Amino acid sequence: MQENDLIIKLEHLSKEFDGVKVLDDVSLDIKKGEFVTFLGPSGCGKTTTLRIIAGFTKPDAGSVIMEGKDISEVPPYRRPLNTVFQRYALFPHLDVYDNVAFGLKLQKVPEDEIEKRVKRVLKLVSMSDYEDRDVESLSGGQQQRVAIARALINQPKVLLLDEPLAALDLKMRKDMQIELKEMHKKLGITFIYVTHDQEEALTLSDTIVVMNEGRIQQIGTPIDIYNEPVNCFVADFIGESNILKGRMIRDRRVAFIKHEFDCVDEGFGEDVKVDVVVRPEDIYFTTDPAKCQFKAKVNSCTFKGVHYEMWVDTDTGYELMIQDYDPYPVGSEVMLYIDPDDIQVMKKEREFNSFAAKVKGEGRVEFLDTEFECDTQGFEEGEQAQAVIRFEKVDLLDHEEDADLTGNVEFILYMGDHYHLTIKTDAGENIWVDTNDIWDKGDFVGIKILPGDITLHKVASGNE
Amino acid sequence: MRTSTKVFAKVYLWVLLLVLYAPIAFIVVFSFTEAKSLGNWTGFSTALYQNLFNGSMQNSSGLLAAVKNTLLIALAASVVATILGTIAAIGIYHLHGRKKNVMTFLNNIPMINPDIITGVSLFLLFVFLGISQGYMTVILAHITFCTPYVVLNVMPKLQQMNPNIYEAALDLGATPAQALRKVLVPALRPGMISGFILSFTMSLDDFAVTFFTRGTIGLDTLSTYIYADARKGGLTPELKPLMSIIFLIILIVLLVINIRQSKQQSDKH
Numbered sequence: 001m002q003e004n005d006l007i008i009k010l011e012h013l014s015k016e017f018d019g020v021k022v023l024d025d026v027s028l029d030i031k032k033g034e035f036v037t038f039l040g041p042s043g044c045g046k047t048t049t050l051r052i053i054a055g056f057t058k059p060d061a062g063s064v065i066m067e068g069k070d071i072s073e074v075p076p077y078r079r080p081l082n083t084v085f086q087r088y089a090l091f092p093h094l095d096v097y098d099n100v101a102f103g104l105k106l107q108k109v110p111e112d113e114i115e116k117r118v119k120r121v122l123k124l125v126s127m128s129d130y131e132d133r134d135v136e137s138l139s140g141g142q143q144q145r146v147a148i149a150r151a152l153i154n155q156p157k158v159l160l161l162d163e164p165l166a167a168l169d170l171k172m173r174k175d176m177q178i179e180l181k182e183m184h185k186k187l188g189i190t191f192i193y194v195t196h197d198q199e200e201a202l203t204l205s206d207t208i209v210v211m212n213e214g215r216i217q218q219i220g221t222p223i224d225i226y227n228e229p230v231n232c233f234v235a236d237f238i239g240e241s242n243i244l245k246g247r248m249i250r251d252r253r254v255a256f257i258k259h260e261f262d263c264v265d266e267g268f269g270e271d272v273k274v275d276v277v278v279r280p281e282d283i284y285f286t287t288d289p290a291k292c293q294f295k296a297k298v299n300s301c302t303f304k305g306v307h308y309e310m311w312v313d314t315d316t317g318y319e320l321m322i323q324d325y326d327p328y329p330v331g332s333e334v335m336l337y338i339d340p341d342d343i344q345v346m347k348k349e350r351e352f353n354s355f356a357a358k359v360k361g362e363g364r365v366e367f368l369d370t371e372f373e374c375d376t377q378g379f380e381e382g383e384q385a386q387a388v389i390r391f392e393k394v395d396l397l398d399h400e401e402d403a404d405l406t407g408n409v410e411f412i413l414y415m416g417d418h419y420h421l422t423i424k425t426d427a428g429e430n431i432w433v434d435t436n437d438i439w440d441k442g443d444f445v446g447i448k449i450l451p452g453d454i455t456l457h458k459v460a461s462g463n464e
Numbered sequence: 465m466r467t468s469t470k471v472f473a474k475v476y477l478w479v480l481l482l483v484l485y486a487p488i489a490f491i492v493v494f495s496f497t498e499a500k501s502l503g504n505w506t507g508f509s510t511a512l513y514q515n516l517f518n519g520s521m522q523n524s525s526g527l528l529a530a531v532k533n534t535l536l537i538a539l540a541a542s543v544v545a546t547i548l549g550t551i552a553a554i555g556i557y558h559l560h561g562r563k564k565n566v567m568t569f570l571n572n573i574p575m576i577n578p579d580i581i582t583g584v585s586l587f588l589l590f591v592f593l594g595i596s597q598g599y600m601t602v603i604l605a606h607i608t609f610c611t612p613y614v615v616l617n618v619m620p621k622l623q624q625m626n627p628n629i630y631e632a633a634l635d636l637g638a639t640p641a642q643a644l645r646k647v648l649v650p651a652l653r654p655g656m657i658s659g660f661i662l663s664f665t666m667s668l669d670d671f672a673v674t675f676f677t678r679g680t681i682g683l684d685t686l687s688t689y690i691y692a693d694a695r696k697g698g699l700t701p702e703l704k705p706l707m708s709i710i711f712l713i714i715l716i717v718l719l720v721i722n723i724r725q726s727k728q729q730s731d732k733h
Contacts, residue, residue: 056631076634083635089628093650102646103636154636 006067007032007158007190008053013062015048015214020428022048023059024214030192030207035184037193039201040211041237046194049211050160053192054083067157081158082151086166088143090135096122096146097131103154121149124183141172148183158190165200177203198238202226210234228344232413232420235277235344242283242320244416246276246345254345257416258316259294261338265345275346280309280323282342285334292335296320298328312336318416353394353431357387357456365456369427370405374454386457391420391434393453396445403446407431409439423447488711495704513705521702523693530689531706534668537599537685541606542663546656548607549614549663553655554648556615557622571612582609583676590677597679605677606667613666614659621655661721665714 008030015023023045030036038046051057053064055076063072071079082103090099097118098105104114122128125145135143144164151159161180165173181204184191195201201208202222210217210225210233218230229235232243246256248268254261256276268274286292296312299319308327312320312334328334357367359379365372367387379385397403410430411422421433423445431447439445495513499506515521519528556567574582586605590597629651633643649656671687678688693700 054631054635056634076631077637077639083632085626085628085632087626087628089626089632091629091632091647091650092626093653102633102638106637106642150632150636 005031007034008192009065010049010053011063011065013049013052013059013064015045015052015057015059022214023052026062026211026214026216028209028216028219030190033188033190035181035191035193035204035206036209037195037201037205037207038209038211039195039198039237040217041196044211045214046196046211047162050083050162050192050194053158054081054160055079080156081160082154082156083160083162084144084147084151084164086163088140088147088167090143090146090150092136094135095131096127096133096135096138099135099146100150100153102150107154117153118149121153124152124186125149126179140168141176144168144176152187156189158192159187161191161193163195164193166195166197173200180204202238210237212237229277229346231346231349232275232277233411235346236413240280240321240323242278242280242416243413244276244278244318246274248272248274248345252340254343257294257314257318257320259314261293261343262340263343263345264340265343268345268347273348273351275348277344277346278320278338278342280321281307282338283320283322284337284339285322285324285326285328286337287335289335291337293337294335296334296336298330298332298334301327301330303327319414320416350432352391353389355387355389355429356459357385359383359385359456363451365454368405368425368429368431372404372449372454373451374456375451376456379456384459386459388455388457389431389449389453391432392418393449394431394433395448395450396421396423396433396435396437396439397448398443398445400446403448405447407445407447409441409443409445412439412441491704492708492711495708498701500701512702516702516705521700523700524702526684527689527700527702527706530684530686533599533683534685534687537603537606537674538664538667540603541610541667542660544603544607545610545614545663546660549611549659550618550649550652550656552611553615553618553622553652557619571615574609574612575616579609579670579672583673586673587676597677598681598683601677601679602674602683602685605673606670609670609673610663610666613662614656617659617662618652618655621652625651661717 006029008028010026010028010030013023013026014021022043026045026049038049040046048057052059055071055074059072063070065071066079066081091102094102100118100121101114104117109117118131119128122131125148127142127145127149130138130142130146135146138146144167148164164180165176168176177200180191184204193201193204202225205222207219208222208225209219212233218225218234220228225234225238229238229241235241235243244256246254248254248265248271249260250270251266251268252263254263254265254274254276294314294316296314299311299313301308301310304323307323307325310322310324310328312322314320314336322336355367357365359376359381360366360371361376361381363373363376365374365376365385365387372387374387400406405425405427407423407425409421410424413420413422415434418434418436419438421435421439423431423433425431425447433447494503494505496508496510497505498509498511516524519525521527552571556564556571559567583605586601586608587597590601595601629647630643633647634640638646669687670685671691674685675688675691678684684692690699690703693703
């Protein structure tokens with residue numbers, strides 16, 4: 001019964017391009033009539049997933065099941081789905097009518113029926129009077145409407161949309177979002193949508209699939225994804241957020257910014273390190289000392305249209321972002337509180353860097369394709385070990401000399417009093433760094449680790 | 465001051481045009497007189513044109529055969545080169561990084577390579593492979609030097625093309641062959657046409673490569689015919705009107721292409 005509701009099932013899709021893993025074991029069920037959005041930064045694998053569903057890209061492993069049939073080997077021209085491409089991809093030598101009629105002409109549909117259906121679908125996208133126009137004379141928005149009409153005329157069971165609104169200006173994009181949503185309701189077919197715009201995803205989707213580095217991070221409704229992000233990446237990517245280090249004291253009680261708060265999360269255990277997310281609109285100002293949970297000083301206040309965005313310094317030395325309808329003057333002391341409901345506690349993904357290492361000799365160890373000095377007491381030459389380095393013990397340099405290895409800043413997370421950086425080394429591995437220095441995404445950095453900051457751990461016996 | 469520079473610019477331009485077109489004008493003018501030796505004007509006459517067309521010039525059948533050969537070879541070579549070059553361009557376009565650079569470089573070399581070297585090396589290759597030389601080898605040789613020019617003309621069209629239109633055609637139900645015919649070829653057509661025309665003219669006026677690959681069966685194209693004719697004690701007078709006519713045809717073709725292009729551009733705006 002439940003299986004019958006599924007239209008597409010992705011099973012363990014993996015794909016590499018030139019040795020770089022762009023998709024890593026992606027599995028997903030898509031229901032009939034659903035509006036599903038793949039959301040993520042560029043290079044996260046969202047477009048590759050869409051291209052695999054369309055049949056333009058072959059996965060290295062895994063399969064695409066459509067209505068119970070494996071279509072992995074079916075060429076794109078025999079799949080009952082159609083695509084709207086990012087840059088429209090209209091045929092420049094054909095006018096609007098012939099572009100839209102292209103699919104039907106291939107199927108040898110009688111001319112009078114083609115005409116009827118072209119007229120109907122052009123009406124659906126509000127392009128009725130443009131039949132004879134040269135596609136290159138149309139505006140971006142009009143070209144996109146023609147592209148949608150061209151994809152819909154084949155009456156696909158699934159419509160794939162690859163960042164269809166990315167090239168439009170803001171106002172046009174908002175209008176098209178509403179129209180797409182209405183179209184989806186009217187047609188009742190499945191839409192699979194790819195975007196890097198979180199607001200667009202929240203507006204349009206029934207289900208959002210957040211992706212990063214070729215992996216699905218979270219699947220859920222827009223409200224779930226926004227209110228209950230499962231990790232720092234999702235919390236940071238969707239909307240604005242304060243992401244902080246915390247400690248679960250016991251069920252329903254969490255400590256962060258050196259204060260204790262009631263929360264609604266359970267099951268993490270007692271005295272466990274966690275990450276905490278608080279949305280800027282969920283921190284409230286109060287004048288009632290009984291309600292006040294912590295004090296802070298307003299550091300900056302910016303008008304953002306509907307609300308004011310303020311940065312405050314807490315009495316314990318953390319920086320938080322707050323959004324409120326009322327402004328508070330810079331420099332003023334304020335009392336703040338957070339509702340238990342609005343604190344989202346997340347399991348910590350990692351607490352320290354850990355790399356598979358090989359002892360190269362007395363006082364020398366190799367990991368990340370680099371040799372380091374460290375204490376190797378108790379280890380034999382050639383022995384496999386686990387090298388552990390705390391986040392704050394990794395030094396970043398802005399030059400290559402003196403550095404042990406180099407890499408690029410991939411992802412930056414502000415944690416209230418320091419930055420947590422993800423650095424992709426030249427060997428393609430991630431190393432995480434806590435720092436107070438400001439770096440930009442994409443920065444080329446030298447990485448230095450002092451001998452005393454590397455601790456070796458024994459690998460569980462039995463494996464080489 | 466300003467008027468003097470203007471005058472100088474004009475004079476410079478006209479002198480340049482004069483130097484460029486004087487030889488052609490010379491041939492055209494002297495095609496309208498009967499004098500046997502070049503440069504003598506014995507009054508206006510269309511006798512040379514009449515001779516050319518009624519076959520009363522000496523070795524008229526040889527000339528006719530040469531013209532026919534030239535056109536047939538040019539047509540065959542440029543048709544094949546256009547097909548091969550277009551396919552090659554699509555292939556190179558889809559390569560990445562180093563491979564693409566290497567292939568583009570390899571495609572450019574034959575164009576810079578002197579004709580005489582292309583001719584001699586093809587001659588040696590045909591001898592080595594034991595292929596008897598004649599029509600076939602000349603056509604093969606012409607295809608060889610024309611194809612890179614087609615690649616060069618089709619490549620920019622591929623780069624201008626939206627890379628997704630081929631996939632869009634597949635997506636709408638076209639088989640790869642249909643997508644090629646209905647979408648890719650129309651998008652590349654302007655490049656293919658200019659590649660074809662370039663190949664055709666390159667083949668028409670080739671001498672060195674033809675000379676080395678035509679073998680000993682007495683195959684003549686216009687260029688080898690005229691060369692042989694000029695060596696046998698002076699140019700046959702009737703060749704002057706023939707060259708004038710060829711020049712006129714080329715001129716008309718160029719004018720038509722240019723007018724069509726500017727018309728297409730003004731249509732778009």
